[in-house]
Every structure is written in structure tokens, then in C-alpha cells.
Amino acid sequence: MNLVDERVQRIVQAAGSAPSVYNTQPWQVEVAGSTVTLRADPARQLRHSDPHGREMLISCGAFLFNARTAARRDALNAVVKVLPDPDDELLVAEIQLEPGSTPDTDELELSVAIARRATSRVPFDDQPLFTDVLMAIEAAARKEGADLxxxxxxxxxxxxxxxxxxxxxxxxxxxxxxxxxxxAWTATDPGRADGIPQDLLGPSATNPRAPVRRFQASAGSAQFEQRSTMAVLSTPGDSARDWVRAGEALEHALLVATIYFVHASFATTVLENPTTRHDLRRALSLDGAPQMLMRLGYSSSPKHTPRRSASQMTAASDG
Structure with missing residues (x-):
């Protein structure tokens, strides 16, 4: 379907490049003039692994940060209301796009990074991140109210x-x-616009101490690094609002990482189990609630997982 404005279409398409658990892309978008409404899509929720929708809302938060960032590239400001209706738990955010100033260099760098960012599930260089790079990534998460x-x-x-x-x-x-x-969401048909095709699952690790998630359908095996940087993203609380905030912080951190040619992969299973999630928080003496565990490092540029088009994500408002 046709969107009201080409700029809105670009923003929605860029926002849809956000990472999501199993590349489920659990969001729906409605466009009415300069207003974009972001809703969580329960049909794409992992009902067993994510019964409370925590990962679904983290994914939607990443979409929201991309929308904010892409808007600035078009000299627009995104005025956002997060979870504006307590009676509608699937209404994640209302985004009003307004004329803004010309984007500065930092804003342009972030917006360009949206298209470059991709999850990497292959071995990284066997070294931790440079200190200044890690500090920049940590600062990006703090700007969104989270801790890395x-x-x-x-x-x-x-x-x-x-x-x-x-x-x-x-x-x-x-x-x-x-x-x-x-x-259902991995080793998917290459023609699908969601999920993770088998060739992008990466190999399984031959070394048990490898800081990488294991998938059932991983193709082949490889020796993974042991000295890359791992990081856990946490928020002060553990409410729906904190989950959206975690997604915004995650994507801000990942885009800054991308600027420095750093890639990430995620270990979500440990946070989907309430017991191991609690034990992780205790093992790291975290003050807040852990929302995402990842490894960060240097590798060749990965391929992108498939994405739905703006028209597939968007429904026009009858108003």
C-alpha cells in the first residue's frame, strides 16, 4: 500500500532493520499523516520462550530507536509517547514526526549505521574490544537509561x-x-521475509567455553574465540516500560558498535529461563534486571537476515 509520505516510508523501513529475537520482527505499524503508531504483534510472540512478552517489547524498543534515528536523517524530530494507553498493552508507542534541525555528524553516523548493523554468529577475532570503543558503546546504553x-x-x-x-x-x-x-523460526526458507536462514545461524562451537549461543540447526562446526568481550544489558526495573527502554538502549549501543566495526551476537536462552536469569544477575552482582546477554567483537561483515518491506509492516489509518 502507499504510505502518506516518502520520508515516513524510509523511516519505517529503516526501523524494521532492528534486531529481534529469532528475527521474528514482532511489530505492526500504523501510519496516519505524520503520526506513526507502533504496536507489538502477538502473532509473532514466542509464546513458550517469552510468555510475558519481555523479548517482544525489547525488539519493539529497538525498532523505536531506529525510527527516532532515521527521522533525524530526514531532518525530522520524533516526539514519542511510550506505552501511552494502560488499557492497551500492545500499543508500544505513538511517534509524532515534526520538522527539526539539520542533523549533525553524530546523528548522520548513527542513521547510516542502521543499514550496516547485522548480527554475526561466526567466530570473532580472539581479543577483547579496545577500551575506548567499549566506553563509547557503554555510554550509548546509558543515554537510553540502561547499563551495559x-x-x-x-x-x-x-x-x-x-x-x-x-x-x-x-x-x-x-x-x-x-x-x-x-x-519454527530458524533454518527457514530463504524466501521468507522473517526468521533466520540456516546459512546465517553460524556454525556450532567445538569448544565448550565459547561465548556463543548454540542452535539446533547450526550448519557445521568451528573453533570460536574465547577472549572476545561479553556484556549484559540491564535496566533499573523489570516492567514493560523497562523492556522497551532496554530495546532502545540495545539498538543505540549496537549502532555505535557498528560505527566502530564491532559486531554482536546474542545469548537469549539464559534470560528466558527464570532460574538462570536470576542466577546470572547474582553471578554478576547486578543492581538492575538483566535484559540481554551478548558477545562483542571484530569479524568479517556478516550477511543480513531477511526483513519485511515497509508495506508489509504498515497499515494505513482509516482516519
Whole structure:
């Protein structure tokens, strides 16, 4: 369908490049003039692994940050109301696009990074991030009200985190519903506009201490690095608003990482299990609620997972 304005179409398309659990892209968009309404799509929610919609709202928060960033590239300001209706839990945000100033260099760099950012599930260089790069990524998360706590290779708690990752994955592998949910969204038909095709799942790790998630359908195997930087993103609280904030902080951090040619991959299983999520928080002595665990490092540029078009994501308002 035709959108009201080409700029809105560009913004929606850029926003849809956001990362999401299993590349489910769990969002719906309505456009009415210069107003964009973002809704969570329950049909794309992982009902078993994410029964409360935490990861769904984190994904929508990442979409929201991309929309804000892409708007600035077109010299627009995104005036956002997050969770504006307490009686409509699927209404994530209302975005009013208004004329703004010419974007500065930092805003342009972030907006360009949207198209470059991609999850990398291949081995990274066996080294931690440079200190100044890590500080810039951490600062980006703080700007959105979250904390990014690095877990360096020499840190004793890192072993505890890796044990928890493997425990959560083992428990999920014994759960038929969890296996079926993963299978529905991974090793997907290359013609699909969502999910993760098998060639982008990456190889399985031959070394047990590799800081990488294991997928059932991973193709082949490889020796993964052991000295890349790991990080956990946390928020002060654990409400729906905190989950949206976590998504915005995650995407801001990832776009800054992309500017520095740093890639990320995620370990979500450990946070989908309430017990291992609690144990992770305790192992790292976190003040806030852990929302995302990831590894950060340097690698070749990964391919992008498929995405729906703006018209597939968007419905026009009858108003």
C-alpha cells in the first residue's frame, strides 16, 4: 500500500532493520499523516520462550530507536509517547514526526549505521574490544537509561556466565515446546521475509567455553574465540516500560558498535529461563534486571537476515 509520505516510508523501513529475537520482527505499524503508531504483534510472540512478552517489547524498543534515528536523517524530530494507553498493552508507542534541525555528524553516523548493523554468529577475532570503543558503546546504553556491564575474559564471573548459558541451553533442548518454537523460526526458507536462514545461524562451537549461543540447526562446526568481550544489558526495573527502554538502549549501543566495526551476537536462552536469569544477575552482582546477554567483537561483515518491506509492516489509518 502507499504510505502518506516518502520520508515516513524510509523511516519505517529503516526501523524494521532492528534486531529481534529469532528475527521474528514482532511489530505492526500504523501510519496516519505524520503520526506513526507502533504496536507489538502477538502473532509473532514466542509464546513458550517469552510468555510475558519481555523479548517482544525489547525488539519493539529497538525498532523505536531506529525510527527516532532515521527521522533525524530526514531532518525530522520524533516526539514519542511510550506505552501511552494502560488499557492497551500492545500499543508500544505513538511517534509524532515534526520538522527539526539539520542533523549533525553524530546523528548522520548513527542513521547510516542502521543499514550496516547485522548480527554475526561466526567466530570473532580472539581479543577483547579496545577500551575506548567499549566506553563509547557503554555510554550509548546509558543515554537510553540502561547499563551495559562488560564481562572481560580475565573476569572469574565469566566462567559462571558460560556455565549458566550451557545449563539454560541444555534445559531448552530437553523441552519439546522450546525446540519446536526454535525450529519454527530458524533454518527457514530463504524466501521468507522473517526468521533466520540456516546459512546465517553460524556454525556450532567445538569448544565448550565459547561465548556463543548454540542452535539446533547450526550448519557445521568451528573453533570460536574465547577472549572476545561479553556484556549484559540491564535496566533499573523489570516492567514493560523497562523492556522497551532496554530495546532502545540495545539498538543505540549496537549502532555505535557498528560505527566502530564491532559486531554482536546474542545469548537469549539464559534470560528466558527464570532460574538462570536470576542466577546470572547474582553471578554478576547486578543492581538492575538483566535484559540481554551478548558477545562483542571484530569479524568479517556478516550477511543480513531477511526483513519485511515497509508495506508489509504498515497499515494505513482509516482516519
Amino acid at each position: 556491564r562488560s564481562i572481560q575474559p580475565s573476569e572469574p564471573a565469566r566462567d559462571d556466565v558460560l556455565v549458566l548459558m550451557r545449563r539454560a541451553e541444555a534445559l531448552a533442548s530437553e523441552d519439546p515446546a522450546a525446540r519446536a518454537e526454535e525450529a
